[in-house]
Amino acid sequence: PEKDGLIHGVAAAELQAICTTALDARSGAYCPYSLFRVGAALLLHKEDAEGKKVLKGANIENASYPVGTCAERVAMGAAVFAGHKLGSFKAVGVATDMTEFCSPCGMCRQFLREFLSLDTPIFMFNKEGKFIVRTMGEILPLSFGPDVLPPKE
Amino acid sequence: PEKDGLIHGVAAAELQAICTTALDARSGAYCPYSLFRVGAALLLHKEDAEGKKVLKGANIENASYPVGTCAERVAMGAAVFAGHKLGSFKAVGVATDMTEFCSPCGMCRQFLREFLSLDTPIFMFNKEGKFIVRTMGEILPLSFGPDVLPPKE
Amino acid sequence: PEKDGLIHGVAAAELQAICTTALDARSGAYCPYSLFRVGAALLLHKEDAEGKKVLKGANIENASYPVGTCAERVAMGAAVFAGHKLGSFKAVGVATDMTEFCSPCGMCRQFLREFLSLDTPIFMFNKEGKFIVRTMGEILPLSFGPDVLPPKE
């Protein structure tokens, strides 16, 4: 939903940054098996210690297909390792080389769910930068996260 | 094997860097389910564009256990995304909070195998920094990598 | 939606079979790490060669958490191996030991998506056999399956 010139709370300049970053991130993909490049971008609520506002990743495949990992998990794995967590992320973007809009796979939706609030927007860009957008809660309804299987700490 | 004061080609100062980085990396773990922190370090043959010689990662878990990922894959996924590849890595280190030496799981061995040569040393540190070391080929014998399932590019 | 005494096309006796099977299947779980038993049931449109109308599975965990697998994938993996495929499945059921209704994780939704039509109902049972139900398309909206990444055959 748009409001005050924002899309799900994301300003035009931020959306442009997500789009550019996700499209650029595709070049970091290692995908000799699928030949399907995917780029992911994570918009932070505020700049991190290194002055970065948007983090990124791409798919890294493996000769044993199930062992490879997707763009969204490479990006989010590194982001969480760097200290970001639930509450840090304002939006997510994914981009492919297709004309159609491609959504995160179910495994990535589950991985993202651990660190995003349900109203966080996920922008899905085609190769030209056009997009559709859904919230985390919309693409993984009835989901469970850290709240359901209580941590043991 | 030691030779000229090197262990598998790794100098004492480099080994110290791997050890310190792997132990430090544990603090980036998100492991509310297993409470088992793991840190991983990747020694590069030469500094990357950002002046880094050792890259790192930690385990990032998920409420759906199979969806989480290990330290070695977080580190290597980010490294490959950053442009490193087969030929870039001189050594790997992993560290836990245990007194025993803990090895990479089979899934991580397979993930690493895609980007390491078979003689790359993998140092396994206990919480005190003591280690055992094995090569990639030793911990995943008879393995298959990009050579066996030929890329389609 | 109910119609002619059917829920998403499933008759009362069939629903009872799904429920009983999913609840029973929990006893086959190997879950020493999460202590969280899950059972899954797959209702076929017609009996298979062995006279079975409902197939089943449970979660099988691993000391390396990401290597374990969920109930839904154990059940569906065996079913597809046995010759069932897109078009064979009339409904899916999952059951846990909780009072709340627990849904399939995102990874399992993606795995199921490959073999279910989007209007296939997925029944989520609590420990008492009460349920909520959603279709495949509802719990993994905007999903991609075999149609999007075209098979190479």
Add this chain to the structure above:
Amino acid sequence: PEKDGLIHGVAAAELQAICTTALDARSGAYCPYSLFRVGAALLLHKEDAEGKKVLKGANIENASYPVGTCAERVAMGAAVFAGHKLGSFKAVGVATDMTEFCSPCGMCRQFLREFLSLDTPIFMFNKEGKFIVRTMGEILPLSFGPDVLPPKE
């Protein structure tokens, strides 16, 4: 090692059963993405309740490559669900359509490790039924299983 006409404790007729089953199991593969069929066979120490002595499985792939699963895990997941466990398995076999001998991927080695003793033989068959054999401990040295990360039961 051969002894008394046995190979790692497996008799000729048993080896023949493993070979035939693994080769046959390939036909159950769902692999439209890799076009790489794999069959797996699990030899039990004694017949199960259904009179089966050898269980089997094949790879079941997914449009999201990391979500798919390998032959060994389909076979072992179903076997453990059926009640088999550490101590039940006498040998494992895997077969492909290649002339070369293909080994289990690292992820499957880890999955199998949970339920096999370290001296269990794993036979790797080429398409003609010729094989090489290694024990569980040989293909996943320094591994960790249920003993290292203690179950919480």
